[in-house]
Amino acid sequence: MSHPKIKRALISVYDKTGIVEFARALHSEFGIEIISTGGTAKLLKENNIPVTMVDEVTGFPEMMNGRVKTLHPKIHAGILADRDNPDHMRQLKEQGIKPIDMVVVNLYPFEKTVADPNCTFEQAIEMIDIGGPCMLRAAAKNHKHVLPVYDEKCYTSVLGWLRGEDGKGFLGWEQNQNELVVETFDATCSYDEEIRDWLEGQMRTWGQCRRLHYFDWGRLRYGENPHQLSNLLQLDYDASPFNLTTSDQSGGIDQQTFMSFNNFADADAAARLCNDLTCELSASTKCQGEAEKANSECGTGLQPVHATKAATGFESLDDERHTRRNLPHIQTPGKTYFVTFRVRSAKLANEERDITLNACKHWDGEKLDLHAAVVMPDHVHLLMTPQGAETDKCPSLGEIMHSIKRHSAREINKLRGKTGPVWQDEVFDRIIRDDNEYQNTWNYI
Numbered sequence: 001m002s003h004p005k006i007k008r009a010l011i012s013v014y015d016k017t018g019i020v021e022f023a024r025a026l027h028s029e030f031g032i033e034i035i036s037t038g039g040t041a042k043l044l045k046e047n048n049i050p051v052t053m054v055d056e057v058t059g060f061p062e063m064m065n066g067r068v069k070t071l072h073p074k075i076h077a078g079i080l081a082d083r084d085n086p087d088h089m090r091q092l093k094e095q096g097i098k099p100i101d102m103v104v105v106n107l108y109p110f111e112k113t114v115a116d117p118n119c120t121f122e123q124a125i126e127m128i129d130i131g132g133p134c135m136l137r138a139a140a141k142n143h144k145h146v147l148p149v150y151d152e153k154c155y156t157s158v159l160g161w162l163r164g165e166d167g168k169g170f171l172g173w174e175q176n177q178n179e180l181v182v183e184t185f186d187a188t189c190s191y192d193e194e195i196r197d198w199l200e201g202q203m204r205t206w207g208q209c210r211r212l213h214y215f216d217w218g219r220l221r222y223g224e225n226p227h228q229l230s231n232l233l234q235l236d237y238d239a240s241p242f243n244l245t246t247s248d249q250s251g252g253i254d255q256q257t258f259m260s261f262n263n264f265a266d267a268d269a270a271a272r273l274c275n276d277l278t279c280e281l282s283a284s285t286k287c288q289g290e291a292e293k294a295n296s297e298c299g300t301g302l303q304p305v306h307a308t309k310a311a312t313g314f315e316s317l318d319d320e321r322h323t324r325r326n327l328p329h330i331q332t333p334g335k336t337y338f339v340t341f342r343v344r345s346a347k348l349a350n351e352e353r354d355i356t357l358n359a360c361k362h363w364d365g366e367k368l369d370l371h372a373a374v375v376m377p378d379h380v381h382l383l384m385t386p387q388g389a390e391t392d393k394c395p396s397l398g399e400i401m402h403s404i405k406r407h408s409a410r411e412i413n414k415l416r417g418k419t420g421p422v423w424q425d426e427v428f429d430r431i432i433r434d435d436n437e438y439q440n441t442w443n444y445i
Contacts, residue, residue, distance in 0.1 A: 009102035
């Protein structure tokens with residue numbers, strides 16, 4: 001017996017995981033009529049599941065390699081019609097349109113497609129789904145009468161609701177609709193942002209804007225001071241980062257008290273320090289991994305610049321100094337450093353790379369001895385020794401990097417006709433400990 005709210009379902013999915021079982025249950029258990037498109041309809045028919053093709057509903061064939069198939073009044077009117085509005089129902093009857101009560105759609109995998117380094121711009125554009133988001137948003141808007149199903153993970157729950165298994169771990173029907181509505185708009189919103197961010201990176205030569213979504217875990221005990229309010233927000237909700245409450249049995253009464261802003265700030269600082277120190281213990285392994293990654297990215301068209309100077313005077317580092325060598329406030333006069341800094345957003349054009357390389361070479365012989373340098377489209381590697389054997393005469397790495405970044409950013413912005421930061425603030429540097437490490441780093445660059 002069909003569920004009273006579901007008589008017709010439109011199914012059009014890119015990821016067909018579980019769709020055959022789901023569609024078979026809809027038809028055989030509930031007598032739901034299934035409308036479908038292209039590859040989805042073909043798969044269902046191959047599995048002996050009755051299907052009505054979309055072009056039979058619209059009276060119009062699919063066009064333009066599938067770009068136009070569900071963008072039709074007979075589809076969207078069937079989804080958007082308010083069943084409680086007599087005028088809507090009258091217009092459906094006049095046009096011979098039957099209501100659609102469920103929309104099962106998952107979207108083209110745009111993010112996965114553009115993650116492939118061999119993906120072309122044209123291939124990425126073809127993976128921008130148009131009809132799918134339109135149908136999902138229409139169903140979510142009319143959620144009082146239409147159920148949007150945006151992901152394979154929803155199939156089991158939807159069947160549980162249709163079978164009346166509300167008391168077996170499933171939400172009630174009304175709660176089901178509310179949850180799916182919010183999640184559907186969240187899914188289409190995230191999908192649009194993925195496309196926007198990628199297109200901005202492809203089409204703009206200046207800074208990008210990023211939109212972040214946070215899960216709100218609720219109010220903390222207080223903010224930085226007792227009279228201030230604060231909430232704990234977390235990117236990409238999976239599970240609670242850690243226990244947010246502490247037990248208080250003062251006065252013989254059990255109380256649960258949320259941590260304060262300062263508690264989280266202190267815990268975060270401690271965790272970051274532990275992470276930094278742990279990373280230093282495996283620095284050589286990390287360096288090797290970065291070298292392999294860079295080699296795979298570089299290909300054969302890049303031209304590192306090598307100076308003729310040789311590094312001398314290396315000293316062995318004891319365990320304590322080896323562990324601490326990457327901390328930014330530590331600099332040993334006379335030591336050679338491997339330095340990496342990165343582009344903030346848009347990749348550097350060839351002329352901009354030349355500007356950056358000239359900026360790196362500018363202080364050679366005056367503030368530093370530049371042994372090797374390479375400017376990639378998105379980062380810069382330097383092997384250099386700040387000049388000066390005494391601490392008070394040795395220019396700091398910060399001073400040198402500030403000069404290089406400031407000069408190159410100014411000239412690059414002139415070329416682009418823009419303003420704003422070009423380089424990220426962070427810089428990774430490490431001391432070269434011996435001749436073998438120097439030679440390996442020089443060869444890597």
